Amino acid sequence: MGLTKTIWATPAEYLRANEPASPVMFFAPAVLQDSARRFIADFPGLVTYAVKSNPDEAVVENLAAAGVRGFDVASLAEIRLVRRLAPDASLHYNNPVRTRAEIAQAVELGVRSFSVDAASELAKLLALVPAGTEIAVRFKLPVNGAAYNFGAKFGATVELATTLLERVAAAGLVASLTFHPGTQCTDPAAWEAYISAAAGIAAAAGVRIARLNVGGGFPSHRRAGEPPALAPIFAAIDRATTRAFGADARPALLCEPGRALVAESMALAARVRALRDGEHVFLNDGIYGALAELALIGTIDRVTVLSPEGRRRRGPAVERIVFGPTCDSMDRLPGTLALPADLAEEDYVLFHGLGAYSTATCTRFNGFGELAVATALALAA
Numbered sequence: 001m002g003l004t005k006t007i008w009a010t011p012a013e014y015l016r017a018n019e020p021a022s023p024v025m026f027f028a029p030a031v032l033q034d035s036a037r038r039f040i041a042d043f044p045g046l047v048t049y050a051v052k053s054n055p056d057e058a059v060v061e062n063l064a065a066a067g068v069r070g071f072d073v074a075s076l077a078e079i080r081l082v083r084r085l086a087p088d089a090s091l092h093y094n095n096p097v098r099t100r101a102e103i104a105q106a107v108e109l110g111v112r113s114f115s116v117d118a119a120s121e122l123a124k125l126l127a128l129v130p131a132g133t134e135i136a137v138r139f140k141l142p143v144n145g146a147a148y149n150f151g152a153k154f155g156a157t158v159e160l161a162t163t164l165l166e167r168v169a170a171a172g173l174v175a176s177l178t179f180h181p182g183t184q185c186t187d188p189a190a191w192e193a194y195i196s197a198a199a200g201i202a203a204a205a206g207v208r209i210a211r212l213n214v215g216g217g218f219p220s221h222r223r224a225g226e227p228p229a230l231a232p233i234f235a236a237i238d239r240a241t242t243r244a245f246g247a248d249a250r251p252a253l254l255c256e257p258g259r260a261l262v263a264e265s266m267a268l269a270a271r272v273r274a275l276r277d278g279e280h281v282f283l284n285d286g287i288y289g290a291l292a293e294l295a296l297i298g299t300i301d302r303v304t305v306l307s308p309e310g311r312r313r314r315g316p317a318v319e320r321i322v323f324g325p326t327c328d329s330m331d332r333l334p335g336t337l338a339l340p341a342d343l344a345e346e347d348y349v350l351f352h353g354l355g356a357y358s359t360a361t362c363t364r365f366n367g368f369g370e371l372a373v374a375t376a377l378a379l380a381a
């Protein structure tokens with residue numbers, strides 16, 4: 001991804017001047033810094049950033065500038081990226097499966113916090129990490145409220161988590177617990193259930209945990225209407241922690257949001273390649289590009305449509321089937337998308353709230369997927 005040097009006032013200004021044939025991701029650093037500052041002010045603990053959701057250098061730099069001091073990393077490449085851009089930040093290597101070589105390298109690069117959800121993976125860590133290292137046992141519960149089930153891949157059962165926590169404490173390392181309620185989770189009750197279970201695991205293991213990492217999973221604004229509120233989730237987390245552990249024995253809280261920090265800071269302009277026989281819309285981006293996640297967790301309908309001259313289309317909404325550019329039948333956005341009746345070939349459809357899991361997972365399938373990034377002061381069309 002190349003970052004243009006010019007800062008544009010709005011996406012419309014850029015689109016008018018450049019008439020790009022390929023998709024363009026607009027990035028508003030001010031929006032990102034504002035999200036981060038609000039999260040840091042309102043969350044009752046340490047806010048770290050899940051790099052996987054958007055590892056763009058400008059994103060990491062702006063989050064560090066806004067006061068984010070910790071990063072959840074999943075690979076050596078992410079560790080090196082953060083070390084280079086935010087050398088003093090703490091790194092939490094929370095991909096629960098790592099090779100021995102990766103663990104050794106991470107230790108060398110100063111990582112002192114790891115998560116674990118299996119006895120075999122804990123054995124690798126115990127052999128390689130120095131004294132003073134934090135090991136957070138990741139557990140899972142069968143709770144709903146998120147866009148998809150994260151427990152299918154990671155997380156120990158409550159029973160296994162209890163055993164793992166005992167072993168971490170017995171090894172003299174810093175024992176913590178962690179969970180992820182699933183991404184785009186809108187229900188505070190999911191966090192409450194996890195926090196209550198965490199206290200149960202700690203009690204059963206006879207371990208006073210140093211920290212409780214309540215994951216990512218915080219929702220971003222994907223559907224038209226009011227954005228999901230984070231304040232009730234933060235309040236529920238705070239209350240549940242005191243209730244479950246007691247006011248005097250509360251572990252320090254930590255969170256690692258990706259989506260909720262970065263989503264709102266980017267908007268994608270995809271161009272209408274064809275309005276086939278006035279019916280189906282073919283865009284120059286789709287599920288193999290920056291819109292990949294829509295196929296996994298549902299569509300984003302916060303769209304604005306602009307003519308090639310940058311004028312807002314305001315016709316009555318018509319539900320349309322929308323396809324991406326590749327020659328692949330799967331390349332279709334889920335359901336239908338309400339687009340203005342006066343939509344025309346070569347218009348731009350601006351998808352808002354697209355900063356998470358978009359630039360990072362865009363492929364070059366079928367020769368498409370070239371994605372420019374432009375910096376804008378504001379993202380409203």
Ligand SMILES: Cc1ncc(COP(=O)(O)O)c(C=O)c1O
Pocket residue numbers: 050052053072094095180182183184215216217218256257258259260356
């Ligand atoms: C361990 C871990 N932490 C945090 C996140 C970020 O989740 P979200 O973007 O839903 O906040 C993920 C996402 O996959 C994850 O695997």
